[in-house]
Amino acid sequence: MDETELGIQQIGPWRVDFNSGICTPVETNDKLSETTAVRLEPKSCQLLALLVARQGQLVSKEEIIASVWPDSYASDDTLARTLSRLRASLGDDPRAPNLIETLPKRGYRLLATVNSVQPPPADVGQRQTGSRHVLFFGIAALTAVALLSLFWWWTPENSQPEPTADLLARADDYYHQMRLADNEMAIALYEQQIELTPDAAIAYAGLANSLVQRVVRWSDAEPGGQVTLTQRVSSGELASAEKQQQLQRARVLAEKAVSLAPENAATLKALGFVLSAQGNYAEAIIVYERALQADENAWQVWLNKAELHEALGATELALDAYQRAFTAMSARYTEHEVQIRPWYAEVGNLLGDKYLQRQDLQQAESWYRRVLTFAPLHEQATLGLAVVLQQTGDKAGALRLCEDLQQRLQASYDCEQAIAERK
Template sequence: MNNKSQKFKLGEWIVDLESGNCVSDVLGTVRLEPKTSAVFAILIHAQGELVSKDEIIVQAWSGQFASDETLLRTISRLRSALHDDPKSPRFIETVPKRGYRLVEKAQLIDETASVQPVSGQPKRKWLYIVLAVLICAAVLAGWFIHTAKEQTAGRDLLTQADDFYHQMRLADNEMAISLYEQHIDLQPGAAAGYAGLANTLVQRAVRYTVAESEHYSSLTEKVEAGVLDNEEARNLLNRAHTLAVRAVEIQPNSAVTLKALGFVQSAQGKYEDAIETYERAIAIDDQAWQVWINLGELHGVSGNRQLAVSAFESAFQSMRARYEEQEVQIRPWIADIAAVIGTYYLEDQAYSQAETWFEDALRYAPLHESGTLGLAQVLYLTGDRLGGVELCQQLASRLQKEIRCEQLPETPAILH
């Protein structure tokens, strides 16, 4: 349609698509978010015809990322604003697996009345001017408040999404995906949302696409074993790569966006590209602990133990420095990294350093399994065999897990 007016009547609602306001004599006024208003406009202009999901996404998001879940949430917000029951819709009908349409056509409101100028009354004229200025100021103030609220909401969503993502559980990862998509919906020009969503899709591909993935402990092990060589994982990684590239395009000098791109490259087996990307990230933020962790894993799989240990140690120090600020995100990781470092020193028979790192792991997680078993083996190999076995047995008892404590190895190796 090519109408100058952007006001329509739909049932009891007067809909102003330009401002996003929907007004009802009974239900009052609600203001639609920009994306919700854009989707509503598409349905209104379709005049009751079916509009496919893909078509709505292409028109409303204009090349930005949006999934079916994003559209579903937007439709849900629109229905909530209109007090429309999806089980018995008055306004918006869902056509399963196809799209959406309006139950009834919206009626265009013709606004052709013009305001006649008033002459010979200069005082009233100035009154109108002052009134117009005040109205404009109020509108601008409202716009700034609305924008500030959207930005605050976006930041809150991003923080929540980051916290869920770092917990490394399936349900938390799926929640993070949903929150990152909402963040992108609110702030489509913010790079962090695209980077975060890319990370979660890599995590979904690496950890949750195939049952065999549980037999391997690290991303690189899964890549080398071909666990990610399946259509579902490839599709997720391709989508994640598109999102990460978009994030870097928006904010090229960000450790956050570069970390996401490096993570995708690692999962795709492009280790050299990933290392180069991670090093660019570290040059920007040398306390980006997530980047140091991933860089350490890549150096390890490449056979460079010295660089691997150095990267993991940098990760640990960065986590300690930012622990109070990012405790929810760091807590699930810090003991693991200390234990990884301890294992490297244990394998090199550097028992004093290994003992220190295993003890660091237990300071953050007193029942950390690999940290406890590593410390038990250090005791065993340095002469305190009884102490090592007892420590191992205490762990087995408290975790109610069968561990072969009487068979602690004579050479450095971690029990599993």
């Protein structure tokens, strides 16, 4: 609905101008007599207008979201935050509400009485005796109205600012840590960005990524284990109706991101990630290739593409993609250290393992040593190097390497057994 159609309404102890969003306490109310006027945020104003239009009736969460956020994504959390800000603006205690009642899991309804307020008539008698004063105050009033209108129009919500870089950066940093709590924090921050800027393509992409990651890594009996997306797909663990529904939600978000920024590597990566989780590997690879045309240093895309090639049996393409991922990570490390650091040593060690499996011991040793230059106590890279040393005839050197690691990490395993198991 168009909240401006309501004009000015008295809602309980407040006089609310829905044209400007300004709420003024009614002068006769003792509790609010010392309170200054407040301006509602546009979404808060729209939410209040909907409750006023349905005065006394339950308005479901679904109906509110469809009405207040018709062209953008909003969750129950988005609605809850908007309602919280509305209550804070109007001084309504959610524990003992006088204005808005919460009906758990159902929705909300307006408790306060609503009365239309008519503007007072002009005092025409003054025009006969004070024309100069009328002219002066008329000009002043028009100027005030014009300034007020300009202020109302030129708010961050109406000027459609660019996505808040700090908010998105923090969300991206959380997402890349690969821990459940961090992933949930990322989801909350992406949703906040979408609420602030409904056309924030990168936020839709980040939210889609986080939802896929939630389904893949933390929606089963062994959350957060060392498991890949393609392993989940091939095992059939993502085939349940509930998980497919969650992935479909992520796809809608990713497709919206691409519609807003069709040539952006991040939005295309998100769509490819969803397609991969849905088992559409060939289609996902095509989308990933589009992303790499937009940004050849999109290291996440290279990693995801490598995994798909590996699942499809294209081992050479997979190995090349893993190496390109590491090169891209190196190029972006200084700029995005927080995001890349949890992955950097792991990808280098993975490449060492790939070459060790091929019995290309020279390349394997090179990758393990590269990892140990920036992660000197990386356990798997150290044991991998010990395997290479043992297989090239330096058994004593392999044991020394392992025993030094064991001492520094205060580990209790048997080195000979650890090296044998690492092969």
